[in-house]
Each structure stands twice: as C-alpha cells, then as structure tokens.
Amino acid sequence: MVRVSFEEMKTEITRVLIKNGFTEEKAKKSATLFATASLDGVYSHGLNRVPRLVEYINQGWVDVHGEPTLIDSNGLIERYDGNFGPGDLNATYCMDRAMELAKDNLLGMVTINQTSHWMRGGNYGWQAADAGYIGICWTNTESSMPAWGAMDAKLGNNPLVLAVPNKDNSIVLDMAMSQFSYGKLQTTRLNEGKLPIDGGFNEQGELTRNPEEIEQSRRILPMGYWKGSGMALLLDLIATLLSQGNSTTALDQMKPETHVSGYGVSQVFIAMNPNALSGEAFTKEVVENTIAHFKQARPSEDSSDISYPGENTRKRREENLEKGIPVDTAIWEQVLQL
C-alpha cells in the first residue's frame, strides 16, 4: 500500500484519460470524480476502476466523445440519450440539469438512456447536496443478483442514492440492492476474513458468511432478502419507463460482445430545492435536530458509535486528504504505466 495525494491522483488519472482521447476539460472532470471516490474511501469505483475504463474505451464500449443529447423535454423533465459517453460525465451533467430545472420548478427530473457505468453513484448525491439540493438518483444495471427465491441472477444491482443537504453535515446514502458488493467479497476473501452477516448462498443453498463460497455460487443476497429483491425490480422498471431506455432484461439480451458492465444502462436524476420550499433555516433545523436525536441512542454491544449515511465518508475524506489516499501498490504501478 502506498499513499497518494488527492492532487497527484487527479493529475495522473487526467494524464491517462487525455492519452485515451478525452479532451483536457473532460479528463480533469472525470479524474476529479474518480479521485473523489478514492478520497471518500470508495476505492473500488475510484482509481482501481481506471484500468477497466481504459479497456472499455479500447474495446469501443465507452465513447470518449459521447455526450448527452436532448431527446425531449417538457420544461420540467428532460430526457437524454447518453450516446455511450463516459458514464460519470453523463451522470454529472444530468444532475446539474436536474438542479437547473429545480431552480424554476422546485423539482427537476432528468432521465438518460444508452449511457455507461456511472462509477461511484454517491458522487451525484454529494453533487446535489453540496449545491443545497435534495438529490435522488438511481441506475439500472445488467443482471448480477438472484431474486429472493431464485437461483439465477435476473436482477440488476441497481444502486440508489438519496441525499439531503446541510452545509458541513449533508446526509448521503449510496446503496446497491445487494447486501454486499462483489468488491467487498473479494477484499474480505483476500484478507481471509468472514462477512459480518450472511452475504449470500453457497452451492448447497445455505446462507453463508464465507465470501469465497458466494463468489463461486454467484448467489449474492439482496439487502433485506425479499425487500431488496423487490426494490431492484421496481427501480429497474421505473428507470426504464422514464428514460425509454434499456431494462435489465434488454441489457441481458444484448449481443454478447457488448454485454459488459454498465453498457447502455438507464438512469434517473431528481433534484429538489428544500430551501426554496421552506427556507434554509428550516432545513438546517430539521437536519440538525434529527442528527442530534439519532445520536442520543445508546450504541449497541458491538458498536462504538452510531453514524448517519455520509458521516464516515466525510471522516475518511478528511483523513485521506491529510495523509494521502491509500492505494494498492500494484494498481498504482499499473495506472502509472497506462
């Protein structure tokens, strides 16, 4: 493990993206999003993901020149074609547009189809919250998770992001519909650990905390069992219908050579302006009182503190800004060679 400063990481990723056809402006934007994911501790969708993006560009699965083009609009809802452009830039654009629409209408909604993997979804929640907006966004994905009661993966992992702004205490939830990600299974296995709770089924159909068994069976568990399973289905359908894009089913049925992570997915971005609705003082009071109330609970036996979504992100951000971002040495070497 090495520690790399936020600035150095941005510079290095910017260089790689320019070398792979990005304009300087887009390279800087995308590099900032990748580096921010790592800064915030979401290593799997930060720097670690850059080599795969380069591969996708080389294979023609991501078009570095692709940009969202407006399909239709009613002044409140805008619908875009993502043209297989970089998913992080497309998503940032969409949340910006949703906030712009919300300026006039209190609420704005943007949908996009034919886009690419948005990398770390939380970025777009922070984007909204940092600008003072409530942000809600989600994406569908190709299938990666069995429904509750099923052996075969026919559901996307369809992450959902919910964000509420509050100056230095924004609350941002970024969650996939599986209890754990495959990235978490991998790192747990590499550390020879067990999951803290059941994460899926083994080949015998028994719930297990052993990450390797789940990697083998590919039977990862939806969060909340039937609940995450149902939610994944509904989020997919709503994103598909609103964007007139590909459903998880359509993604699964694509020709094999483009059946890759995030290719052609559908997304929804909603922004709402709580301060325009009820004033900044009310927002601040509600959020602060809620956090204070939430924190009054006694910690349970195994926990030392009770944290709200985004709280530990911010702590990690501060720590990584100060000490540098921890990076797997081999991955850093790989990125330097790209």
Next chain:
Amino acid sequence: MVRVSFEEMKTEITRVLIKNGFTEEKAKKSATLFATASLDGVYSHGLNRVPRLVEYINQGWVDVHGEPTLIDSNGLIERYDGNFGPGDLNATYCMDRAMELAKDNLLGMVTINQTSHWMRGGNYGWQAADAGYIGICWTNTESSMPAWGAMDAKLGNNPLVLAVPNKDNSIVLDMAMSQFSYGKLQTTRLNEGKLPIDGGFNEQGELTRNPEEIEQSRRILPMGYWKGSGMALLLDLIATLLSQGNSTTALDQMKPETHVSGYGVSQVFIAMNPNALSGEAFTKEVVENTIAHFKQARPSEDSSDISYPGENTRKRREENLEKGIPVDTAIWEQVLQL
C-alpha cells in the same frame, strides 16, 4: 376464524365509521380501503385496525372532519395540511391530486403534513397503478426502530411504496424499513413459530429469530441492516423537508398525550405517467418482458416459485373474493359491537 365477504366487511365498517361521525361518503371510501387491505391479505392494517381507529377518534387523535387544505402550490407540487383527518382518506386525496398534476406535467408531487396513519400504504400504490401511473409514496412515523449500531429506537419505520402499472399485472411494492413488522412478530409468536431469518436482537444483543425476544427488547432489525437504517433516516428527512411537517424527531418530542401511532406524520406522493411519456405499448412490453425474464430463473432450494411484488397480493385478493376474507372471530365480534 370466520370468512366474511368483501361486501359485508365494507358494509360493517361503513356502519362503524358513520356511527363515529364520518359522513356516509367518507365512511364508504374509508371502509373500502380497510376492507381492501384485508382482501389483499394485509390483515393488520385492514379490519383488524378498525377498533384502534375508533379509539383514536374517541381520544381526539383523528379528526373525522379533518380534510387536506392547500398550503401552497407551484402548479406541479402541491403542499397540504392534513388537519389530522383520517390518514387513509388524506392519502387517497393526495395520490389523486398527484395524478391530476401528472396529467399536465408528466409528473406530479403532493406532500402533506399533520396527517394521520395512512393504514395500508400499498393501497396508494395500487391506486396509482390501477389508473395507469407510476406511483411513489412514503410516510414518516414516530420512532420504532433502532438505527444500525444503536440500542434505542430513534428511527421511524417509514414505509415506502413503489408501483408500476400494467393492466392485470401491476407491480406494487409496499415495504417498511424494518425486516419484519411487530404485527408479524406477534402472529409468529401466537403460532409458536420462529422467524425464517433474524428479525432483531435479544436482550443480550444477539441476533435472534425468536419473536418474543424481539418484542421484549424492542430491538427490531432494519431491513438490510445499515441499509434500511440509512434509508429510514433519509426518507424521514425528505418527507419532512418537502412537506414542512413533523420529522420523526419532532413526533417523538410531542407531548405524551398525543404521542401515538401516526399522529401528525409527514408524507410524499409522486405520480408519473409512463404512457404519456413513451406510449402504452412500450410500458406493456417493458413490464411483460421483465416479468418473463425474471420468471426464467430456477427457484432456489426452499422456494417453489419466484414472485414479483404484488403478484401474491393479487392471488390472495382473488382467493379472498371467492371464499371470503379470513377474519379472527374475536376481532369480527368486536367490530360488530362497535
């Protein structure tokens, strides 16, 4: 157990509500909502809940004359004061208004504050789906669930409803943020059963499937552990900010004599018109292809079929329409006496 026809149940509940001050029109509407919940198998929030509603009316916690009054509107978002009216009628009104707004704008949003328990949330999802709309709604509640990592309940159970229309195959998810409801714990205990998976912690802080232990500790588990915990917090904040209503914190801090289930809660109703966006044929194709794909998975070892949200509801509805709705004899007697 006795079986009562849907019509008889409606008639009986209508009688009780009129006797308790409802107009005939409102009594019929509310009775239909209660009876539909029972018809669909959500017994805890159907007939079984009627005695408690009568108690709440008698205590002054629900105002039978209360109706939503418009606070402000921008033509797209309407915000109402619920005036402590019957929560089911208030919620039905709000979803109707959201659909009306969505007729012109593709999307409509209605929020309400100072309302009462909406009883079965799924009703408002079916209401939207049956009318051809995507429906999204949620409510906050007084706290009833500890956050992940906490011993004391500082989070509401904040149920979320997601609905996608498709003629006879609408997909409707109605889920609380806890893995199980206290109603489910009670019925499991009365049947001397165990929960199929962990439902909470016992007094020793160990995860348990024993419903009685959870009823004693009051440490019910959020669905997806930290995920449902985070989501409950965000849904509460968003509903509070958009409605300018009471947060879970504010509800918890009410004077003890009105600190009762659902008193003064905040709710959000969103309706979107997928057919106006992309045509009825596209909606139908997406939903039917998705269901077909979903059903292609092999059932897992312990399951005989794989069902989507709303599928079993519809089956139960048909069965109960045909055979009559199963009702606990003592509760039926109690309602007859009201």
